[in-house]
Structure formats: C-alpha cells, structure tokens
Amino acid sequence: MDVLIRAMAQTDLAEAERLSDAAFTPFAEPGMSTSRTPVQQDQWRARAGHLLSTDPGGCWVAERDGEMLGFAASYRRDVTWFLATYAVRPDLQGAGLGRALLDAALTHSRGCLRGMLSASRDPKAFRRYHHAGFTMHPQMFLHGHVDRTTLPVVEHVRDGSESDFELLDSLDRRVRDAAHGPDHAVLLAQNRLVVVDRPSGSGYAYLGDGGKPAVICASSRSVAATLLWEAVASAEDELTVPHVTASNAWAIDVGLAAGLSVATAGYLALRGMKPPAPYLHHGALL
Numbered sequence: 001m002d003v004l005i006r007a008m009a010q011t012d013l014a015e016a017e018r019l020s021d022a023a024f025t026p027f028a029e030p031g032m033s034t035s036r037t038p039v040q041q042d043q044w045r046a047r048a049g050h051l052l053s054t055d056p057g058g059c060w061v062a063e064r065d066g067e068m069l070g071f072a073a074s075y076r077r078d079v080t081w082f083l084a085t086y087a088v089r090p091d092l093q094g095a096g097l098g099r100a101l102l103d104a105a106l107t108h109s110r111g112c113l114r115g116m117l118s119a120s121r122d123p124k125a126f127r128r129y130h131h132a133g134f135t136m137h138p139q140m141f142l143h144g145h146v147d148r149t150t151l152p153v154v155e156h157v158r159d160g161s162e163s164d165f166e167l168l169d170s171l172d173r174r175v176r177d178a179a180h181g182p183d184h185a186v187l188l189a190q191n192r193l194v195v196v197d198r199p200s201g202s203g204y205a206y207l208g209d210g211g212k213p214a215v216i217c218a219s220s221r222s223v224a225a226t227l228l229w230e231a232v233a234s235a236e237d238e239l240t241v242p243h244v245t246a247s248n249a250w251a252i253d254v255g256l257a258a259g260l261s262v263a264t265a266g267y268l269a270l271r272g273m274k275p276p277a278p279y280l281h282h283g284a285l286l
C-alpha cells in the first residue's frame with residue numbers, strides 16, 4: 001500500500017473521530033451505547049485537539065491519496081508516555097498499518113521510563129501492545145441498576161474547582177507516578193469534580209453523565225471507596241464503573257454492595273509500572 005505516515009493536524013480531528021467511532025463500535029464496553037452521541041463526539045474532538053496542542057509530536061495519521069486510513073494520539077506527562085487513542089479503518093485492519101502508526105507514536109516515548117494505555121478487547125490491539133513490551137492487565141466493569149437502599153451517608157466530599165489542581169497533581173504523582181497537569185482542565189470541562197481533602201486522607205473523582213466515574217484517585221482505599229459511593233449516589237438509575245483492575249478490589253466491594261454486576265473488557269497495558277491503586281483510570285486521559 002502506498003501510505004504516508006504524517007503528523008496529525010487540527011483539521012484531521014473530525015475525520016479521526018468518525019474513523020475511531022467506526023473502528024471501536026465492534027468492541028464497545030458493556031453498558032455503553034455502540035455509537036457516540038453528538039455530545040460525546042464533541043468531547044472526543046476536544047480531548048484529541050487538546051493532546052494535539054500539548055503533544056504535536058505524539059499524534060500521527062496514516063493517509064493514502066488524501067484519505068485518512070488510521071491514526072494514533074499519544075502524549076507525555078512527567079516521564080510517562082500515554083496512548084490516548086489509536087485506530088485503523090475497519091476494512092484495512094490486520095495489514096500492518098497499525099504497526100506503522102504505533103511505531104510513529106512510540107518515537108514520542110523516547111526517554112520515558114513508563115507507559116500506560118487502556119486497550120480494547122480487540123486481539124489485534126493485544127498483539128501490537130504485547131510486541132511493544134506492554135504487560136496486559138485485564139480490566140473489569142461494574143454495571144447495573146443501583147440499589148439505593150444500600151447507600152451509606154457519604155461524608156466529607158465537596159465539589160472541586162481549578163483551585164484544587166495542585167492537590168490533584170500531587171495525588172496523581174503519588175498514585176500513578178505522573179501528574180495529569182494540563183489534562184485537568186479538560187477533565188473538569190467534561191465532568192463534575194468532587195474532592196476529599198482531610199488530614200486523614202485525600203482524593204478526587206471526576207464524575208461524568210449519570211455519575212459514571214471518569215477518574216478516581218485517592219491516598220487510601222477508604223477515601224477512594226467514599227468517592228465511588230458519591231458516584232453511586234449521583235446515579236439516576238443505571239451506573240457503569242469502568243476500568244477496574246484486580247489491584248482495585250475496593251471498587252469491586254462498593255460496586256457489589258450497590259447491586260452492580262461485574263464483567264471483563266479490555267486491558268490496562270503498562271510498561272515500567274504496576275497497576276495504579278487506589279485508582280480508576282480514564283480511557284484516554286488515563
């Protein structure tokens with residue numbers, strides 16, 4: 001194939017979003033709609049546009065005759081390399097394009113001690129990441145109708161704001177070795193931020209639509225569990241809690257107590273680090 005691998009541009013974002021929706025739909029997480037809503041499409045483009053502006057050297061496109069065939073968007077925070085999103089057009093998968101794109105994105109990881117990404121359950125993705133030296137940790141999802149009779153009184157949780165970002169970055173460094181830094185502004189624009197900040201322990205959670213946790217990060221399992229109960233309390237009826245690794249049994253305890261069921265889907269892929277805990281990661285802004 002006569003394919004050009006080139007740097008991504010802001011003008012690629014709309015096409016990249018469409019391509020990624022088509023590529024990921026067969027591998028949708030349990031409890032999620034198969035295609036993005038218009039609001040989710042906007043959020044996807046805002047996240048990818050943000051990463052393109054902070055890390056232009058991490059974002060790549062495969063193109064033939066001006067037509068996009070695939071892309072990969074990666075970024076560095078402190079000394080960790082993160083892969084946010086990566087897809088090849090469904091009819092062209094399995095022919096080596098993904099390898100060329102991942103190799104281009106990995107040039108941005110030079111000098112990074114650690115790497116982190118959330119992989120779909122696509123076996124082709126598993127092969128690529130395994131070959132690139134990542135250890136694959138299975139992810140669980142909690143999903144179902146919330147049993148509100150089980151809700152405890154959730155105490156010491158307050159709404160957060162930009163003024164909490166320093167606290168959030170120090171928690172990030174303690175729990176996942178790298179601060180989210182500029183990504184907090186994007187997470188705050190797309191989610192509700194809740195914070196626990198007490199002498200006995202601190203933590204934060206970004207909660208999306210219907211209370212779905214986008215990130216939970218805390219200094220102790222009990223603070224993390226309190227923040228997850230806040231997510232359960234803000235759910236209207238059904239709740240999905242994604243991206244739970246075996247190192248985060250506190251989340252399983254809360255989810256089962258709230259009446260949710262467990263399923264597995266995808267992997268947390270790590271290089272040079274153990275699964276963060278107590279921590280629930282974001283799919284793209286990890």
Ligand SMILES: CC(C)(COP(=O)(O)OP(=O)(O)OC[C@H]1O[C@@H](n2cnc3c(N)ncnc32)[C@H](O)[C@@H]1OP(=O)(O)O)[C@@H](O)C(=O)NCCC(=O)NCCS
Nearest residue numbers: 023087088093094095096097098099119120122123124125
């Ligand atoms: C993951 C993805 C980006 C990889 O791109 P790609 O062009 O398919 O990747 P490549 O062809 O370079 O590599 C695929 C590997 O899987 C193998 N493969 C092909 N078809 C396969 C199948 N049905 N089952 C298992 N492995 C398969 C290929 O032989 C190749 O392995 P090899 O290099 O050891 O020979 C692409 O498949 C995709 O978009 N998948 C859906 C979205 C997704 O999961 N994205 C990853 C985000 S976490």
